[in-house]
Amino acid sequence: MALKPLGLGLASRRVLSDVVTDDLRDAIISHDLEPGRRIAEDELALQMGVSRGPIREALMRLDREGLVTIERHKGARVASWDDTDIQEIYSMRSALEVLAIEWACKNATASDLKAMEEILNIYSKLSEKQRTPREVSRLDLEFHTALFAAAHHARLFKTWEVLRSQIHAFLVYTWSQDGKINKVFLPQWGPDHKVFVEIIRNKQVEKAKETVIRHIERGLARVETHFIEEPKPKKKVTKR
Amino acid sequence: MALKPLGLGLASRRVLSDVVTDDLRDAIISHDLEPGRRIAEDELALQMGVSRGPIREALMRLDREGLVTIERHKGARVASWDDTDIQEIYSMRSALEVLAIEWACKNATASDLKAMEEILNIYSKLSEKQRTPREVSRLDLEFHTALFAAAHHARLFKTWEVLRSQIHAFLVYTWSQDGKINKVFLPQWGPDHKVFVEIIRNKQVEKAKETVIRHIERGLARVETHFIEEPKPKKKVTKR
DNA sequence: TGGTCTATTGTTGTTTACAAACAACAGTTT
DNA sequence: AAACTGTTGTTTGTAAACAACAATAGACCA
Numbered sequence: 001m002a003l004k005p006l007g008l009g010l011a012s013r014r015v016l017s018d019v020v021t022d023d024l025r026d027a028i029i030s031h032d033l034e035p036g037r038r039i040a041e042d043e044l045a046l047q048m049g050v051s052r053g054p055i056r057e058a059l060m061r062l063d064r065e066g067l068v069t070i071e072r073h074k075g076a077r078v079a080s081w082d083d084t085d086i087q088e089i090y091s092m093r094s095a096l097e098v099l100a101i102e103w104a105c106k107n108a109t110a111s112d113l114k115a116m117e118e119i120l121n122i123y124s125k126l127s128e129k130q131r132t133p134r135e136v137s138r139l140d141l142e143f144h145t146a147l148f149a150a151a152h153h154a155r156l157f158k159t160w161e162v163l164r165s166q167i168h169a170f171l172v173y174t175w176s177q178d179g180k181i182n183k184v185f186l187p188q189w190g191p192d193h194k195v196f197v198e199i200i201r202n203k204q205v206e207k208a209k210e211t212v213i214r215h216i217e218r219g220l221a222r223v224e225t226h227f228i229e230e231p232k233p234k235k236k237v238t239k240r
Numbered sequence: 241m242a243l244k245p246l247g248l249g250l251a252s253r254r255v256l257s258d259v260v261t262d263d264l265r266d267a268i269i270s271h272d273l274e275p276g277r278r279i280a281e282d283e284l285a286l287q288m289g290v291s292r293g294p295i296r297e298a299l300m301r302l303d304r305e306g307l308v309t310i311e312r313h314k315g316a317r318v319a320s321w322d323d324t325d326i327q328e329i330y331s332m333r334s335a336l337e338v339l340a341i342e343w344a345c346k347n348a349t350a351s352d353l354k355a356m357e358e359i360l361n362i363y364s365k366l367s368e369k370q371r372t373p374r375e376v377s378r379l380d381l382e383f384h385t386a387l388f389a390a391a392h393h394a395r396l397f398k399t400w401e402v403l404r405s406q407i408h409a410f411l412v413y414t415w416s417q418d419g420k421i422n423k424v425f426l427p428q429w430g431p432d433h434k435v436f437v438e439i440i441r442n443k444q445v446e447k448a449k450e451t452v453i454r455h456i457e458r459g460l461a462r463v464e465t466h467f468i469e470e471p472k473p474k475k476k477v478t479k480r
Numbered sequence: 481t482g483g484t485c486t487a488t489t490g491t492t493g494t495t496t497a498c499a500a501a502c503a504a505c506a507g508t509t510t
Numbered sequence: 511a512a513a514c515t516g517t518t519g520t521t522t523g524t525a526a527a528c529a530a531c532a533a534t535a536g537a538c539c540a
Binding site: 255256257290291292293294297312313314 | 522523524525526530531532533
């Protein structure tokens, strides 16, 4: 009898389409696949050594996440971002985070708060050189994900996950190209987020809402200036 | 040479998975498939006369819409609703509609407002007997969809579509079983919604937000009483 | 009698092959 | 030269067969 594949205690439950989805997402977020790029199912299937089935499934999921756009009979391309997208994403984010922090004030457990603090801890242990845009933006999204988790609101969390992917897709890239961010913003990230944990712990709903709104507004302002400088075409970026 | 299939000017662009998705969605919303019911791909494929491919695709889409729940290696079942779901859905809806009406005040065009009024017109032309829970709830969701469309916010609209499917899935059923709704609510629906159009036309953002919040709260209250009376099991409703 | 292990069965995940749709190009006609 | 039509090539949509997994029922042993 054949041996079971080793070392896959939990991973054995992962299915090919999961792997493809995660790999593709990483490739898009890291800009290995540039925005606007055409993705042919066959090509990708050959490259990843799987059949088209899982590829199709992965592309559909990423379409839902907003990282690729699928057109009927025309295939998929990597999504690209312009100023309109930024406005949409951050207005959505603001509305969602307000709801999230409201529910978090009501529903957050001790372990929820601990999870958020743990992320702040990891940050504080990083040396100044380790506080790269890539790493801090990852921690940033993780912290906010922990916040949404603390809300205990399944649909809200799902909606956030979609938004998170999109934010991630342009944030790493945007921050990496912003010279000022390293001196001004990255060192201040920790203290900025610590207040959230306290506010939630003390269930100060109104203060929480105000703070979140200002927080997201500042985030938008940082990203916005960058996108005004470097507008990107919405469609038809490269022929293939 | 074979003739092309006739009478399919637009429909020819529809693809099998679209048809399956729409049919399934209708079946779920109309409660032909009861909540909790298991859906086997093979069975459905045989029944609809297509292969499993389009079925799988449709089930994935409906999972995204929240009308079915897919578990790995375990298949899909029709989603079921309890009080927690209602709280989640209506809190999300409130947050989204506030954002929608804000953006609508900024971005609504004349034709957007006309589209909303057109729906109110259809309602006003219905006789009292035609104002059934099914019909009015359909118009209600169409009106709010027109409102979201007037916001011109692609991501917001997509998120609303997901929520709308879920609301639709329990609203028709809930209203149909509510004796009081016919006398009190249905005749008042038109006037209640007319104010929204005026508020948007006059760009009264603050008033708009307050009005929407109260509106959704009342909607929740109507649905809530019903779900407290008749709690439904969340999982494992029927064995198959 | 009860529990665990194994085998069976039904279902989903994946692959492969085929059909249909779209896009680009060439040839013909006006 | 411009526009139409037909052809060819590439890519997606669909079908059907195969493989892997999960649940269940039955056998075996304590």
